[in-house]
Amino acid sequence: MVPTKPQTATILLVEDNPGDAELAREALENSKFINQLHVAEDGVKAMAFLHRQEPYTDAPRPDIILLDLNLPKKDGREVLAEIKSDEKLKSIPVVILTSSKADEDVIRSYKLHANCYIAKPLDITRFFDVVNNIKEFWMSIVVLPHKGE
Known part of the structure; x- marks a missing residue:
């Protein structure tokens, strides 16, 4: 399968850890x-x-949201539920990118209609690989919905 032309994408990264946010920014x-x-x-x-x-x-x-689950003020589970219950927002793909590997978090995220669930690796090189794979999949292979749909 030949990937389609890479898309330009607006990404919302929801991440409370400044180090992880900076690594994701660099990788993207x-x-x-x-x-x-x-x-x-x-x-x-x-x-x-x-x-x-x-x-x-x-x-x-945003064309895609990268969402951590363990957030201050309103956690990622609440954010995901709110996004997926809102007619104007629910078509935006949400990728859970979190440190939790707990079965209950994975199951609950998919029940709340997350588009995929990825556990953050602890190794920096592996983290870059994961973000690059997310980027490659969501911006080169997947056809994203048009803005506002």
């Missing part, structure tokens, strides 16, 4: 894909971004 920016990456440090900020509330009134609609 050092690629052949032209990405617009936005980072929300907690679930409340993520939902404000998605609903274009202050201070995110000019925020673009």
